[in-house]
Amino acid sequence: MRNVMSGQSSNNDILIFVMRHGEAEQPVRDDRSRRLTHAGQQQCVDACEWLVKQYCPSKKIDLTLVSPYKRAMQSSEIMLHTLTSMKVEESNDIVPNGSAPLVNDYVAARIHSAINTTNPIRSMLIVSHMPFVSYLVDALCDSYTTSLFSTASIAVIKYSPKTDKGILVHHYQSV
Numbered sequence: 001m002r003n004v005m006s007g008q009s010s011n012n013d014i015l016i017f018v019m020r021h022g023e024a025e026q027p028v029r030d031d032r033s034r035r036l037t038h039a040g041q042q043q044c045v046d047a048c049e050w051l052v053k054q055y056c057p058s059k060k061i062d063l064t065l066v067s068p069y070k071r072a073m074q075s076s077e078i079m080l081h082t083l084t085s086m087k088v089e090e091s092n093d094i095v096p097n098g099s100a101p102l103v104n105d106y107v108a109a110r111i112h113s114a115i116n117t118t119n120p121i122r123s124m125l126i127v128s129h130m131p132f133v134s135y136l137v138d139a140l141c142d143s144y145t146t147s148l149f150s151t152a153s154i155a156v157i158k159y160s161p162k163t164d165k166g167i168l169v170h171h172y173q174s175v
Contacts, residue, residue: 014111015055016140016157016166017125019047019079020133020149022174024071031096036074043152043174044078050172052082055156056123061085063110064125067094075152076127086119094128100135107140108164115161140166150174 022040036044052059064085066076073090080088093103107124114121126136134146137155142165147155152174157166 012161014121014159014161015123016107016159017051017055017061017123018133018137018140018155018157019075019125019127020130020151020153021067021069021071021075021127022047022078022152024151032069034069034071036071040071040151041074041078044075047152047154047172047174048079048082051079051154054170054172056083059083061123061125062087062114062119062121063123064088064127065091065094066127067129068092069095069129072127072129076125079125079127083125085125094126094132094136096129096132098128098132100132100139103136104139107159108161111159111161137168141168142166143168147171 022036022043024034024036024040028034059082061083064076064080066072066088068090093099111121130149133149137147137157138144140157140159150173154172155168156170158169159166
C-alpha cells in the first residue's frame with residue numbers, strides 16, 4: 001500500500017525536503033538582507049514544480065521551517081504560493097552557520113511530539129543556506145558526504161521516526 005505522496009511508503013516514514021534558497025544578489029554589507037534575483041525566483045518556481053510532480057501531488061506540507069534571511073524567506077514564499085503548509089516557522093537556528101546537530105534534534109522532537117496527535121508530521125520543508133543544508137542532510141542521514149547544493153536545490157530524505165535517521169532518496173539540482 002502506498003501513501004498519497006509519491007515515493008512514500010505506509011510505514012510511517014516522513015519526507016523531509018531540505019532546500020537551499022534561490023540565487024541571491026551579490027553580497028552586500030548585511031548578508032541577511034540579500035534578495036533573490038529574477039533567476040533565483042524562477043529557480044524556486046522550477047524547484048516547486050519538480051517537488052509537486054515528484055513528491056507532493058497533494059500540494060500539502062505539514063511543517064515548513066525557514067531561515068529569517070530575506071532570500072530564504074522569499075524562496076519559501078514562492079514555494080508556498082503553490083504548496084500549502086499547515087504550519088510555517090521562522091528559525092534562527094537554520095542560518096548559514098547554524099548547528100546541524102541541534103536542528104537534527106529539533107526535527108526529531110517535532111516529529112515525535114506530533115506522532116499521536118490529529119496532525120502528525122508526514123512532510124517537512126526546510127529552506128536554508130549553504131553550508132548549513134549540507135551539514136543538515138549529513139546529520140539527518142547519519143552520513144558524512146557533505147553534498148553540495150546549487151541554488152534552489154532540494155534534498156529529499158525519507159526519515160524514519162523509529163530510528164531517527166533518514167535516507168537521501170533524491171537530490172534535485174536546479175539549473
